[in-house]
Amino acid sequence: MDFGFGPEDEAFRTRARAWLEAGLPADSPRAWERALGRDGWIGLGWDTPEPGYGNRRASLVQQVVWAEEYAAAGAPARVGHIGENLLAPTLIAYGTEEQRRRFLPGIARGETLWCQGYSEPDAGSDLAGVRTAAVRDGAGGHAVTGQKIWTSLARDADWCFVLARTEPGSSRHRGLSFLLVEMDQPGRIEVRPIRQMSGTSEFNEVFFDGARAAEVVGGEGNGWAVAMGLLALERGVSTLVQQIGFAAELDRVVRTAVESGAVADPVLRERLVRQWAELRTMRWNALRTLGATDDPGAPSVAKLLWGGWHQRLGELAVLIKGPAGAVGPAAWSERHPYELDEAQRLFLFTRSDTIYGGSDEIQRNIIAERVLGLPREPR
Helix, strand or coil, X not given: CCCCCCHHHHHHHHHHHHHHHHHCCCCCHHHHHHHXXXXXXXXXXXXXXXXXXXXXXXXXXXXXXXXXXXXXXXXXXXXXXXXXXXHHHHHHHHCCHXXXXXXXXXXXXXXXXXXXXXXXXXXXXXXXXXXXXXXXXXXXXXXXXXXXXXXXXXXXCCEEEEEEECCCCCCCCCCEEEEEEECCCCCCEEEEEECCCCCCCCEEEEEEEEEEEEEEECCCCCHHHHHHHHHHHCCCHHHHHHHHHHHHHHHHHHHHHXXXXXXXXXXXXXXXXXXXXXXXXXHHHHHHHCCCCCCCCHHHHHHHHHHHHHHHHHHHHHHCCHHHHHCCCCCCCCCCCCCCCHHHHHHHXXXXXXXXXXXXXXXXXXXXXXXXXXXXXXX
């Protein structure tokens, strides 16, 4: 694509930068979402007619501008991005006008937070194996029973979109529906944080026991098509935001290598240069495929590239510290006997990069089958 920043885009950049400089910080993640929504900075990428659903219209290039300025400003991590970047475009593509009018304004105002109920203990990358079941409840909705895992933001979310099996006896891709479930249902929904080896708990298990699903998106039994459509939306402008974060991490690793003298090692120096070059390549690839909705392999290629890259950066982060990379900081205490430093947290967290969001094996299968036309893997 012919990608460049014109005068209107630079004017948009000036407005975005000024707002971010004036708007930081906020009292809480929810307060920050409301501030973004109040001034129209949520939903820039929603392809909706005027006047839309409370969102500000912006071109694809301007969406990139906003993403770059947001990351450069060190703005808070978003807790509304699942609703804004995943659920909203899915409703625009597959939902009814009534559903769009009901749910999109709350997301645009930064008032309604969402989480994603896809993965299960026995159905992670292979979503066609989900067992969570939903049956008609007699009141125009469904009663959902089952377990989801690795659910980000489940403790904060107001709603969850859930992939569930609505046709008893169905298997694989058939008989699935894309349901919207309100999280405030005491006794019917339980959220349990998952403590990781890094000591943090970004993810959760969610247990549904007859929880009511108010809406079906895309029609009952069409959940697989809707779910796959959503996953195709997951890697777009957000990939460029992610890469800006990667660049900041790489800068810290390089700075540590220079300060410690590890950069004098020609092998480590070559690996650092390779990380820089690969990150630049990923950026150009992301720009090249931005908005390429007719390329079924683009999301999988992007995931393969950044997953392995980030994992190698984590390895480098501890490697350049030498033996000190294997022990904790000097400020250990009895209260926090296993405190990790920044490099160690990066190393441990990136172990999962080639698994979550679709494992490398699954991504290679998608490229082989849908792009190269190779025979499908035997089941």
